[in-house]
Amino acid sequence: MESINVGQAAALFVIYTLLVIGIPALLFYRYFAKRRVLERFMIYLAIGNFYIMNMVFLLQLAHISNFYTLVLFTAVPAGGFYIWQNHKQMRVSLLQMMDTFDKYIKGVMGFRTFAGKCRDVLLKWLKKIWKHIYGIVSRHKTEYLLILAMCVFLCIRFGTNSIINYGYPASDLPVHNYWVNAMGKNDIFVAGVYPFGFHCIVYYIHTVFGIDTYIIFRLFVITQVLYIHMALYVFIRGICRSAYAAYAGMFLYVVADFYNVGCTSRFIDALPQEYGMMFILPSIYFIFEYFRHQKLAIKEEDGKNKRLAKQDALLAAICFSMTIAVHFYDTMIAGLFCVAIVFGFAARIFRPKYFVRLMGAFLLGLFLGILPMAVAVIGGKPLQGSLGWGMNVITGGGSSADDDKDKGEEASREDEDNNQTQAAPGENQEDNAGGDTGETGGSGSSGADGQQDGEKEDVTMAEENLQPDLEDDIVIEEAENKGVRLEQLLGHMYSTLCSSIRSAVFSRNAQLFVQAIFACCGVLLAGGLLMCLLRQFDYGFQAISVSMFILVLLFGLYDAGALGLPSLMDTNRSRIYLVYVLGILFSMTADIIVGFIDVLFHSRAWMNGVSFALSAAICAASLLLFGVRQPQVLTRANQMSLNGAIECLYNIIKSNPDHSWTIVSANDELQMIDTHGYHYETITFLRYQKYSTAQQRLTIPTKYVYFYIEKRPLDYLVKHARSGQRVSPVMAGMPLPESSGIAPYKAQNRLVVMSKMYYWAKQFMKLFPQDMSVYYEDDEFICYRLIQNQSNLYSLVIDFGYNE
């Protein structure tokens, strides 16, 4: 199974790269050939994603989205555009090919000559591609080697989990799976209006390439994490003057055990928020580029720069719109960066020649991002529940601290609210919205302790992440009451900030790291000003913008309470962004120091040499001080599915005709099976067993019925006194949990449910040994298969000794 996972993950990477880089590159290479490689990467990424997201959305809106229309709307525009661009060359090539084929058909040319000519044409193309790639790589061999090493490390660090743990790593993935499944019926907003971008990409790959959605959700994470980090790298590399400064920040972020593991724990899940991160920095980069090209265009009245500036503005708008389309939190971060740019580029931004187009681009981005969702809302679709929760957080209706504090109560309360609703237990708002997923409902997601449900995807299970924020509100209140002076307030803000982030963000709880951030901000700010004095305005403004962005982020997200502002997002989420952009801060700080060598001595070689040495020193020091980050792998306590369950699912889908089987399980299979088969909830099944004495009949009308039973049940994120115990008659004898939703599958309840199910299966197999058999078994998991006659179904209610 591991090798299948690796193969599938690699296939997903190739498919995604082909879609968002390969095809745009083939079509638009001519337009962007003069731009830097890293810019081209961001451009293709933006164009590819933008086109797929919006095409899928439009087709969904028209209710005509399926394999054929998706292929049609991909191939026809792409093919048409390519032919339009290359019709002359293609005509010549086509004529040559036809001539060759004609000769072969007429027998003028022998098969060997014909095959040789075909081979020559193929080799010519391959050589051309290789030459092109080699031309790019050969100029920066060291850099590409370092990038490759980084990618390998990223795959190991974030990909290992998805390869060795087959289940969903996050409890809310089933809900996203459900939404994507609904897109198969052209219902894009099945649970209400929600940023659709990521779902469109997953749906597109699923429909066009026939890869099951659950496989994409399990394994797309590797592709996603590579692109997120590549976006970060190309951004840093794009704004840094020196060649190697980027690696310092990247190394600290990716390789060194410098940040708290919780800051990157979500990178093992393929979730929309993380997916959207890859569009934040490109949008900022194109704003920076806009300022540069616009300045040149104004200065030199150059049509080329004017065109480039227009392109930059448009691309910034596209990227910004995609942050909206994928996840609003990404938009918030991009927005905060824009605020910082207002400070950094204050000298230019308010000039009409900059402002008008920039504002136009901003509005266009906003328009492109919001329009599809606005259309859906106008069409009568309600907002998805989690958006309400997000708005609530932003408007201060419930701070992250409050959320964390009340997590347990809320979870149980929401479970209570879900009473009478079998469908999709657990995911509260999201699940309620999608409650009509079938009679038997779905496992949905857990809403683990410490996590909020709905859009509140499980961030981490680590205990330290669940610490409530300090009582900033109380302190600030006191401060206001006493009317302390501004400096005291600032001092208090600083100390609050330090205490907020030092444990949440860094792997070691040290004040020094927080101070280092401020120091870097200071250096970058001062360096930016100095650069401006040295007439390196673009670079200087960028440095100021980055430092300001970090400060805005710190105070805006972590000290909002102290400033009397609403908290935009909870610590668990904001720290993901913070550590993501801290790499920019550290890299740019190093870069600005060595940048002076270039500015003052006009020696790029020296600058690059020093940047290499400095980055190497930072990397070596961080390695010595912090060590290497180990792969992030879920522990058993945090797993939501056993490997056996997923392996079984894979085999069941592969070996049975669609719609001929049902899985009775307590896990996430409801959404995973999509249109292949049917699902029945274990808890519903067991509740029917209670009625055995009343001669109640329970039938499942498919030929094959698979029963998933965990012999050593998972905790499902909630540890309990009997964690790790195997199913037993004692537990089977306990009363069946009465709670609804996901609650019967959590903690000790799960042990009771699985124990009952285990003894039911044993008894049923005893009664029908020829028809019920063990389909799969390992140390922790067992799957029974019942083969029945569909014209005369088995009554699955039997007396197995633990009915009550």
Next chain:
Amino acid sequence: MSERNVSKRIYFTISCIMLLVLFMFQAAGIIRKDNNSYDVNRYVKSEDTKLGHNDAYTVMRSEQDVLEDDRRFIVYIGSIQDGRVGSIVYQWCTYTKRNMLCYQSIHDYKEYRLRMPDAVLIDSAYMEYNEEDMQLLQAMSNEGISLVFCTLPGFQMISDNEELRNMLGIMLAVKDNAAVSGVKLYDGFLLGGETWYIVNEPSQARYQDMDLRMPWYVLDSGTKTYMSAVLEDEQYDKIQNEDLPALMWRKSTEKSYNFVVAGDYFSDCTGFGILSAIMYELKDYELYPVINAQSVIVKNYPVFAFEHEKEMNDYYSRNMSAVMENVIWPDMSNLAAETGAKFTFMITPQFDYTDKAGPSSQEMEYFFRLFSEKGFEAGISTYKNQQTSLEEKLSLDRKFFHTYIGNYKFLSIYAKSGEIAYLESADEPLLENVRTIVTDDSLYSAGELFSYVGTTDTLQIRSLISAAGYSFKRDFMQKSLNTALAYASIKLDLTRTTWPISSAQLWDKTYKNVSTAMMSYLSSHKYFTSCTISETDRRIRKFLSMDYSFEKHNNEITINIENFDEFAEFMLRFHNQDILEVEGGTVKQVEEGTYLLTADSGTVVVTLSDRN
């Protein structure tokens, strides 16, 4: 325009082509005629066997012998002599090489703890189901002995006896004598898959001959239904499948199973297949010997005399010869090709031995050549006009056959049951090679399918199912025979077709029914072997004489065959396994998990694999 003569070269070429065409058309016929030894019965040598009455396997019935013997055995509560259930059970034991203990009262069976039988088969007519009976049945069940209720007591008794209902797996006794519209046989029990014996359109009404009145029992959980009734249309949507009147089912208990057959299915050979299927359902797999022969006997066709000219002219507007050759034979030939059947024609050279129309030698030669080409076989039919004695008829037939096909040895004869005694004692040279007597027995009797005539080595075979028309009951019976024995013995009587007294008997009217019936009854011809009666005879002799034992170790079954003679056939059925490899034989898959094994040595090793 000048006329050009054909050149010598072109003339020569055209002549060669014409000669070639002539040769191609004629050569096949000439070769076929020259090599057609129609006057010799090819099955005399190929199907020669010395197996006879003395070689046949005999079922042990003495308590001591049975308990000491290694063979499998069953216990039957009832009487073998009653001509119904007991007779069927006994025959089935003979065919499956099981021993049998028979008691008229269940209380006589005291040794159930000594050695476990395969099952205890119960004829409810011999049970009282009082408290003592129930206690004993329960005790057997607790010991792990499976019970097969071949018949059920009355509805009222079941309705009143909760203990019995629990034992039978009946949740509710709904109604006695409920009217149903048909019967559903579910997949996986008898060979042939799921079958619905219901009338879908008015034209099918004539097929319905199943019993449509039955008690209605709704089953409890822990039961598996194999056959149930279908209710009338107006009730169809209101009643769930699982609540339909059950006809055959199994109740699982802690250690054993209780099988119930609620219907009169053990009064004829339908019971064989049901018993074999029940044995299969008892375990992970079942292995038993089969005959693997499907024969079709055509009675009183062809006729070689130009008789009944008036009737033939009135109904067919043709003489006898034209009807035989041009009307019936083409259809018969097609039918044989479609069903893969090898017909055996039971011939009477003439119907009426008192008239002047004697048999035609040309007509006989014509048909015997066709038989020989197609691999069919000819036998003798005892049919005659009443004025002629059997002795006379046989004598006249002998004269005719000896005159024109003196070398043809007839191996089989079609006779009435009452004629068998005469045939055995007659000193008639025409019968000296006959070793098979096919009898026209009643379809639904519990008589033996085949047996040796008295202490002789002549085999008597019952032609069981008439191909004159399709019916549900016959189809069900054929399924049962396929399951138990891989055997079919179809009879097509053309007496009235070749001597019609009404237009309904004309071939063009009856052919549609015949073909429907034949296609249905012989639907499994792809798996089973089509045989003439002589081939069937030999297979039956082998089947009756052979004995076997087997043992399963892990995924390997070793079968040891006693009295092995050239080959032996077995049916193997597995619930969750498949055959991977066979050593000492060949195997053919009949259905999922069902295999027909042909052993070509005395020891066969079958390797199995688990089914995914």
